[in-house]
Amino acid sequence: MRVLITGASGGIGSAIIDQLRGNDEVEVWATCRHPRSAQIPGIHTVFSDLDRPASMRPALEGVDCVFLFSFTRQEVLPELVDALSVAGVTKVVVLSTIDTTRHEPFVEYNKQRHLAVENAIIDGGFTTVSLRPGAFARNAIRFWASQIRRDRTVGLPFPDSQQAPIADEDIAAVAVRAITTPHLDGAKIVLTGPDSLTMRDQIGLIGEALGESIGITVLCEREARALYGEVLPPEYLDLLMGQWAFETTERAVVTDAVREITGRGAVTYREWAIAHREAFV
Template sequence: MRVLVTGASGGTGSTLIGRLSDTGVEVRATSRRPDPQRWPGVDNVASDLGEPRTLRPALEGVDAVFLVSFAPPQVLGELAEEMAAAGVAKVVVLSTIDTTRTEPFVEYNKQRHLAVENAVIDGGFTTVCLRPGAFARNAIRFWARQIREHRSVGLPFPESQQAPIADDDIAAVAVEALTTSALDGQKIVLTGPESLTMREQVGLVGRAINASIDITLLSDAHARALYGQVLPPQYLDLLMAQWAFEVTESADVTQAVQVVTGRPATAFGDWAVSHRDAFLP
């Protein structure tokens, strides 16, 4: 069996490559700028999902695709056609929990991911849609530099709650989806094992690095200036509204990781310990 992993340079894609390689499955990795040195022994092919024809060399002889797509909606039909023409039978889509939500602020992200899901389903592939909530690695993206430089984190909504999920847990479920028929046709919401406020998450990072991390309450303008350094405008608007909303209730928590893999999802505190170097000077 040969599996193509798109988004190979991202957190979930790179983690999945390692897990698939351990199973004996033949793995091919693709991204815009592949790094052969990162995955010795893995076939690395350059492509751009926004230009589906560039995928042809990557798709040759592929049975299943792990699809992480930020391609514009107008090319999704062509993307499905390229996969079908190559003989791909199964596509596992990395989607989002936002596809299940109804709040206005998720609409942009919801529709973007639903368009990918629907293009794959309409293309006639055996499909599995993985719909994770907040990624644990967002702590690195959003807070690591602040912690390394100042031992402080600026938050607009410290009591906002998420159930952060580790890339390794998403990858473990993806392996089952790609290599077995157990999850065929399912749309699976994946979360970490517990709802935590951002204040609690920062505290767990502090415990992991054995340091006290201060929290600074940010105004809307200051938060947008800070997080706008790592987020495009559409996602900044979405997350600011979502974080405000998440103050009002606990995050959704599912048991899907344990049901699929037979082990509990990774606790955020354990994830922080295993990624502690990212937060150290």
């Protein structure tokens, strides 16, 4: 079976490729928008841009199954479905989001963007598996690592906002099951880390992994928008400001799907922080 992993340079795409190494049943191809600078050892890496489905045709040659990032613009979805169909792809594993299951107004943009991809693939007649993860543990690197490296302090608008952060390798492990077995065909799976943790808890565990205490500065909305606007596009800044405020009012959803599907418990935040401590030094 030939599998195409889109977003191969990203955290989840690269973890899937690592976990498929050594599986003689699966020939892995990968796509990237900068393949010259991102050649992956031992993996046939092909240029393609999901926003320009015609660019995917060479990457799709002889491919049976695609791991699909939802980075496609809605208006090109029919063209993408056509490219997959013409190539003879039979199964698509879609990286979606838990926001597809939520009803608060602030998730609407993200929800509709991901539902459009899930539904286009299902309606295209492919065997589909939708992976719907909650917050990534890796967000801590994107949001907090430079603050921690610089000041040993993190600015937060809502320190008591709770998430159940999930590690890339857990999403990847479920994706590998979806790709290599029929057991998850047709499923829409909400994936989370094992514990609902406040941001204060998460930063405490990063400090523990570093062997030092990390301070927290509570920011007003204007300060938070200026700080997080440096790492987030405006539409996601609005989403996250609404989401973080809301998440102070209740615990994060926690599912046992990683354990049920992979047979082992999801990576805890403590384990994740220890494994990624170098990012904060």
